[in-house]
Amino acid sequence: MIKVLFFAQLQxxxxxxxxxxxxxxLSVYDLKQQLKNDYPTLQLDGVMVAVNEEYALDxxxxxxxxxxAFIPPVSGG
Numbered sequence: 001m002i003k004v005l006f007f008a009q010l011q012x013x014x015x016x017x018x019x020x021x022x023x024x025x026l027s028v029y030d031l032k033q034q035l036k037n038d039y040p041t042l043q044l045d046g047v048m049v050a051v052n053e054e055y056a057l058d059x060x061x062x063x064x065x066x067x068x069a070f071i072p073p074v075s076g077g
Contacts, residue, residue, distance in 0.1 A: 005069040029058035
């Protein structure tokens, strides 16, 4: 199982701060595609992804037991 965390407007769009994915392993890219299919209201363009508190690239592999965070862009002055 992979725990996926959402913040800010992603949390609002989903209506929850986290979900659980029943997968043994998949790439960050594959997880993004699965989320886009399962939750079409999520806007994942431009978000940063962290796996176990380290930023991850699309080709990085997520394994069962990992915690993935989707972090939207932050603006301010």
